[in-house]
Amino acid sequence: ISSILKTTTSSALKGAIQLGITHTVGSLSHKPERDVLMQDFEVVESIFFPSEGSNLTPAHHYSDFRFKTYAPIAFRYFREMFGIRPDDYLYSLCNEELIELSNSGASGSLFYVSSDDEFIIKTVQHKEAEFLQKLLPGYFMNLNQNKRTLLPKFYGLYCVQAGGKNIRIAVMNNLLPCAVRMHLKYDMKGSTYKRRASAKEREKEVPTFKDLDFIQDLPDGLLLDPDNYNALSKTIQRDCLLLQSFKIMDYSMLVGIHNLEQAARERAGEEATGAADQKRPAPPQGQKSLYCTAIEAIQGNAHGTRALDTEDQMGGIPARTAKGERMLVYIGIIDILQSYRFAKKIEHSWKALVHDGDTVSVHRPGFYADRFQKFMCNTVFKKIPLKTSPSKKSRGTLGGVRRANAAGAGPSLFAQLSSSNSLGLPHSHSTETEGDSGEHWEKDESGEGVFWKGPKYMAGNGDWLGC
Structure with missing residues (x-):
């Protein structure tokens, strides 16, 4: 992907994406609402955008390009399921310039975020896009059965063809809102082999640490109240079962941690120096999509009627450390478009010859899911012991x-x-x-x-x- 992107300027790519999405969402508005059919998952629509414009497309100052939309009816259904209206989707992605994120993925993918912090656009490889298409019927089934999931929420799959190159992109929910400062960030697989952040990564302003770093930084884990812990563990269990059924592995749990005490100290320091509010982003104004925040993903209390406190408005899962520090945790499962195919089997085999096979991150899907679930529910997240009081039946939100x-x-x-x-x-x-x-x-x-x-x-x- 990185070699292809070198020949396509970022501004041209962003412009093509916005023109293409504007057209495809607009054309969908003229199609009547109906049930999703099996063949809808296989549909690919294509439209040519000449720079001089046409009777269907506007003129633009980029090179000629073709824009493909995969399964438009199915993705319209997914967006509706999460409460995203077409005008909101267009406004978020196409009204203002997309913001390129500096932290690219290990695969060399590019990431853009919408100006309102709502959506992430990620470039994906051909095999990943192909696998997502095959995943759509099962994804549809899973969302109908249970909207409370930590899996990525896919809102669209597109392809920009320009200069003989194909750049495929997926639009997803933004797990880590820019408006909330992440004091710590981890990408964890439940593996220990080479699972430390590199020296180069540690030099970044907000490094993405790994499994062994978490164990070193927070040996007692993140403590959750019993209801949230039970809801989270059940959600992880269900998600892992689905991923295993599709022979998906090598996915990660992305964990962003906002330290409330540290944030209060930072605000006090900024106010003392007169620098308050000048560099800090505005607080979130309430996200457009349902079940998109971490707390909603496990509890489903989307847009409830009760008064929300500051923590709820920020969308994180309340947690604390063994030292009593209060945290807001933002989580989601990422990189699920990896299927356990021949190349991965070979990779695991030679690694297992040299290292303990159980510690290698690339593993058969069943083992990988079990190890991932145990690590998240036993090492990363732990239940705060109940205080001694008259016993009550748990009101577990997913029970x-x-x-x-x-x-x-x-x-x-x-x-x-x-x-x-x-x-x-x-x-x-x-x-x-x-x-x-x-x-x-x-x-x-x-x-x-x-x-x-x-x-x-x-x-x-x-x-x-x-x-």
């Missing part, structure tokens, strides 16, 4: 019976995906988790959907899904 909301999805497609178990999830009639109370996914009255009753899972066709 109890909750029906899956189809959110307007076409019943025929949802039923088709459910009955065929197109997720390819592993079947097990006896798998139980530690402390299992017999809770599980069960069919709803129609026999088409499922609803949550605890740590076991059941597909729409009545088959148990083990972890």
Whole structure:
């Protein structure tokens, strides 16, 4: 990707992206609302943008380019599911210039953020874009069953063709809002092999640290109240099960930490020197999409009616350290477009010959998911012990019976995906988790959907899904 981008100026790429998205979203507004069909996931629309303009496209000062939109109807449905209106989507991405982020990914990907902090645009490789297309039916199924997820929220997949080159981009939710200062940032896989930030990375203003750095910095982990811990661990469990079913591995948990005490000291210092508010971004004005913040992703309290305190408005998960420091934690699973194919199997095999196989990050999907889940729920996040008080039944926000909301999805497609178990999830009639109370996914009255009753899972066709 990096070699292709060298031949395409950043301003030209940003301009082409904005022109293309403006056209494709505008043309969608003339198409009637309808259920998503299976063939919608495979549709690719293409429009040519000559620099002199055409009867369909405006004139522009960039080179001629072609803009492709993948699965436009399906992605429109995903955006609607998360409460993103077309005019908000256009305003965020196309009204002002996109901001290029300095921290590019290990793959050489470029990242842009919308001026309102709402969306991230990431350049992706051809294989990643291809895999995302194949993932869409299962992604659709998962969102219908449960919107509370730490998986990336994909809002669009596009391709800019210019000068014989293809630059593919995905539009996603922004996990780490620029308006909230991240005092610490970690990219963790649950592996220990070469999982320290490099010397070059540490020189950055906000380095992205890794697993061994976290263990060294926060040996006692991040402490969450029981409700949030239970909600988070169940969300991670479900997400890992889905990733494993698609043979996805090498994903990471991105963790951003905002230290409330440190932020208060910084504000006091700025006020004392008269520098307050000059460099700090304005506070978030409330994000447009539902279930997009860390706390909403695990609890689903999107746009509730109760009065929000400062911490809730900032969207982080409240946590504290063993020393009692109060934190806001922003998390999400990233880099999920990696499938366990031949190259990864070879990579793991030779690494395992030299190193302990269990510590290598590139691992078979089942082992990888289990190790990832244990590391996150036992090392990174820990439950604050309950104070001695009259016992109460836990009000776990994800506990109890909750029906899956189809959110307007076409019943025929949802039923088709459910009955065929197109997720390819592993079947097990006896798998139980530690402390299992017999809770599980069960069919709803129609026999088409499922609803949550605890740590076991059941597909729409009545088959148990083990972890």
